[in-house]
Amino acid sequence: MMSRTSIFTTMQTQSAHYPMFGRQPAVLFCRKICGMTQNLHEAAFAAMMLDDPEAKCAATLQLRSDWSAGKLDVESCADDPCAVMVPGRPQRPQLVAPNQLTSRRVGTPDGHAAMLHAIAHIEFNAINLALDCVHRFRSMPRSFHDDWVRVAAEEAYHFGLMQVRLQALGRCYGDFPAHNGLWEMACRTADDVLSRMALVPRVLEARGLDATPPIADKLRSIGDRESVAVLDIILRDEVGHVAIGDRWFRACCDDRGLDAEACYLELIARFNAPWPQPPLHREARLAAGFSSAELDRLAAGRS
Ligand SMILES: [Fe+2]
Numbered sequence: 001m002m003s004r005t006s007i008f009t010t011m012q013t014q015s016a017h018y019p020m021f022g023r024q025p026a027v028l029f030c031r032k033i034c035g036m037t038q039n040l041h042e043a044a045f046a047a048m049m050l051d052d053p054e055a056k057c058a059a060t061l062q063l064r065s066d067w068s069a070g071k072l073d074v075e076s077c078a079d080d081p082c083a084v085m086v087p088g089r090p091q092r093p094q095l096v097a098p099n100q101l102t103s104r105r106v107g108t109p110d111g112h113a114a115m116l117h118a119i120a121h122i123e124f125n126a127i128n129l130a131l132d133c134v135h136r137f138r139s140m141p142r143s144f145h146d147d148w149v150r151v152a153a154e155e156a157y158h159f160g161l162m163q164v165r166l167q168a169l170g171r172c173y174g175d176f177p178a179h180n181g182l183w184e185m186a187c188r189t190a191d192d193v194l195s196r197m198a199l200v201p202r203v204l205e206a207r208g209l210d211a212t213p214p215i216a217d218k219l220r221s222i223g224d225r226e227s228v229a230v231l232d233i234i235l236r237d238e239v240g241h242v243a244i245g246d247r248w249f250r251a252c253c254d255d256r257g258l259d260a261e262a263c264y265l266e267l268i269a270r271f272n273a274p275w276p277q278p279p280l281h282r283e284a285r286l287a288a289g290f291s292s293a294e295l296d297r298l299a300a301g302r303s
């Protein structure tokens, strides 16, 4: 039987050799894996590689249900060394560089829908990011996987809520271009759980805590109370996601004898990660585990 590593190598080789077929070879191999195992890490991988958003959400919710019911095994072993360069995602939205995204006023129909679409895109990527933590970081304790299975299911819930809002405007996920910044950071931190916890939940998701109240204000200003109610749910859950990232980041720093807050700043500099956009949502960030001293430092700007 082909080993998992050789399957992965084959997937990557095929995707590289047959770009005209997109990721179809990878998905076909992935489905073979699905039928072979009741292993948590592989089940997360299978869900991550599904292209169709509805199928991915259903598989993610099933993963949480199966994990909670004790139907999935875990193997404590070395982390998976291969970065998934292209996770499962639909052909649309078209991915473009951030500076190619059109800025639209929220008071226009297109601007309103584009704002909701941008949030839906973040939630879709967040499903893959959480599943990747479960798939990849196999040396972490069971409670780590409990946390990230829960996050993946909550992200699927958030994506579903945003799809409903888009549909209420006569739109759906894929109707606007989007950028790939979240997944690019997943690739860059694929080999180190400490870096992943620092730069994805504790940098990128934490930026979402800051961004949500101003977005809610804009939606409120045009009378979209239903979307504001969805953002309230998302913000509540996202504090929990950043808190999970914070807890595991600090635990990894403790294990390695590192000062967590100094290490965080050093990683932001080394990865040239985005600095928080003011104003910071101090209350949410404090609830998620940031210290007051850290927030003062972040509010002072990049030096
Ligand atoms: Fe979310």
Ligand SMILES: [Fe+2]
Pocket: 126, 151, 155, 205, 237, 238, 241
């Ligand atoms: Fe999240």
